[in-house]
Amino acid sequence: MSGRPTTWRRGLFISYPLRDSIATLLQNRPNPEVDVIVVTDGERILGIGDQGAGGLGIPIGKLSLYTLVGGIRPERTLPIVLDVGTNNAERLKDPEYLGWRHERVTGQAYFDFVDQFVQAVKQELPNTCLQWEDFATPHARPILERYRDQLLTFNDDIQGTAAVALGAILGAAQVAGRPLKDQQVVMLGAGSAGIGVADFLRAAMRDAGLSDEDARRRFWIVDKDGLLHSGRTDLTAEQRVYAQPQDRVSAWSSARNGIGLAGVIAKINATILIGLSTARGAFSESIVREMARKVERPIIFPLSNPTSKSEATADDLIRWTDGRALVATGSPFAPVPYGGRQIPIAQCNNIYIFPAMGLGVVASRARRVTDAMILAAARALGEKSPALTDPSASLLPALPQLREVAAHIATAVGRQAQRDGVAPKTSDAELGERVTATQWTPAYPSFAPSKK
Numbered sequence: 332m333s334g335r336p337t338t339w340r341r342g343l344f345i346s347y348p349l350r351d352s353i354a355t356l357l358q359n360r361p362n363p364e365v366d367v368i369v370v371t372d373g374e375r376i377l378g379i380g381d382q383g384a385g386g387l388g389i390p391i392g393k394l395s396l397y398t399l400v401g402g403i404r405p406e407r408t409l410p411i412v413l414d415v416g417t418n419n420a421e422r423l424k425d426p427e428y429l430g431w432r433h434e435r436v437t438g439q440a441y442f443d444f445v446d447q448f449v450q451a452v453k454q455e456l457p458n459t460c461l462q463w464e465d466f467a468t469p470h471a472r473p474i475l476e477r478y479r480d481q482l483l484t485f486n487d488d489i490q491g492t493a494a495v496a497l498g499a500i501l502g503a504a505q506v507a508g509r510p511l512k513d514q515q516v517v518m519l520g521a522g523s524a525g526i527g528v529a530d531f532l533r534a535a536m537r538d539a540g541l542s543d544e545d546a547r548r549r550f551w552i553v554d555k556d557g558l559l560h561s562g563r564t565d566l567t568a569e570q571r572v573y574a575q576p577q578d579r580v581s582a583w584s585s586a587r588n589g590i591g592l593a594g595v596i597a598k599i600n601a602t603i604l605i606g607l608s609t610a611r612g613a614f615s616e617s618i619v620r621e622m623a624r625k626v627e628r629p630i631i632f633p634l635s636n637p638t639s640k641s642e643a644t645a646d647d648l649i650r651w652t653d654g655r656a657l658v659a660t661g662s663p664f665a666p667v668p669y670g671g672r673q674i675p676i677a678q679c680n681n682i683y684i685f686p687a688m689g690l691g692v693v694a695s696r697a698r699r700v701t702d703a704m705i706l707a708a709a710r711a712l713g714e715k716s717p718a719l720t721d722p723s724a725s726l727l728p729a730l731p732q733l734r735e736v737a738a739h740i741a742t743a744v745g746r747q748a749q750r751d752g753v754a755p756k757t758s759d760a761e762l763g764e765r766v767t768a769t770q771w772t773p774a775y776p777s778f779a780p781s782k783k
Contacts, residue, residue, distance in 0.1 A: 354455055368459055370390060373412055458696075461482060472526075496605065499679055501716075516605065517603065518553065518605045528607065551575065611640050620652075640662075659677040675724060677727035695748045695757075697753050701747070710743065
């Protein structure tokens with residue numbers, strides 16, 4: 332007995348050495364009917380990194396929220412970890428580690444294994460929604476792009492993060508009185524989550540009337556090497572979409588050595604500042620004050636988590652902007668006392684989106700998850716912003732309202748799925764009834780002796 336607390340483990344471990352038996356492993360699931368799978372490879376678990384097979388706790392937790400918020404029946408969920416090894420030496424040395432004791436499989440062998448998994452899911456569970464969770468940047472987007480048109484699937488870190496951020500921004504833009512098409516967006520962090528937010532925000536700008544080129548020119552994305560611009564040769568294809576023309580920034584004094592966040596804020600009139608960098612304190616007082624000097628209601632979203640990796644604290648942002656900032660964070664922050672009032676801080680937690688997406692696709696019987704469905708989820712979330720009726724309120728609904736909000740979002744998702752031709756047509760009333768009927772509620776049945 333180790334003295335450690337015992338853990339009830341549930342879920343399916345699919346390890347690389349058993350790659351030729353994945354369909355058989357899936358057949359061992361406890362319930363033949365599965366509505367939602369959440370799968371991880373354990374490489375980018377929250378803010379703690381590579382946990383190998385120990386990453387299974389994340390799919391378990393996510394699916395618990397599918398049930399709590401979305402109303403997905405718990406017995407119709409399946410948490411899975413793809414165990415491709417781990418590069419975490421501490422885990423490999425742990426005698427109680429449950430996973431395959433091997434360094435991570437990489438390259439084409441890794442992608443071939445993922446493909447074997449997907450083909451097995453298509454064979455055994457062709458109508459199940461598959462959510463990818465906590466995959467590292469080099470794998471997350473290629474996997475999503477490869478399979479998004481083959482089965483019912485989405486990536487929470489890319490699309491879920493983007494949708495909740497966009498939903499909060501849509502509410503903030505209305506409160507600030509500046510249309511989305513007039514925003515100048517500065518983003519710190521150019522990984523899969525950051526680019527995902529930019530992609531959906533850009534799509535919303537196009538819907539607001541901008542051309543794609545005009546929308547792209549409103550994004551100023553900064554990574555560890557500085558501003559993305561066309562003169563850089565180290566950018567991925569996804570990052571190059573947002574590279575500013577080099578001649579647009581060539582006169583900036585630090586252009587040769589990389590243009591940092593402070594340089595960008597100094598040169599443009601940024602209205603939105605988003606952080607997905609995990610760089611603690613990157614939104615410094617001087618940067619925030621410079622932004623607030625040029626815009627009345629700056630929209631500032633330090634979205635990195637956990638709190639130890641947040642680009643700024645909510646308290647600092649409120650103080651440095653004299654209470655004018657519209658703030659949402661990736662980590663939880665208490666209301667900030669300022670000017671004799673308490674300013675609530677919205678947390679851009681994906682819990683607002685992924686359970687509702689699951690509910691929407693299950694209730695509508697969707698066959699695919701389209702970008703338009705993600706945008707519909709974001710807009711539906713924005714419609715529920717308390718700040719629209721009370722500018723002093725939070726940008727996002729309170730947690731006790733999550734189940735009600737999830738039903739609203741799910742209905743919007745299902746309606747968009749029908750418009751996109753990936754779900755059977757129904758009336759709005761019938762779709763609403765399906766959403767309500769799909770939401771499971773835990774309740775103990777009441778048994779009473781029969782009366783004679």
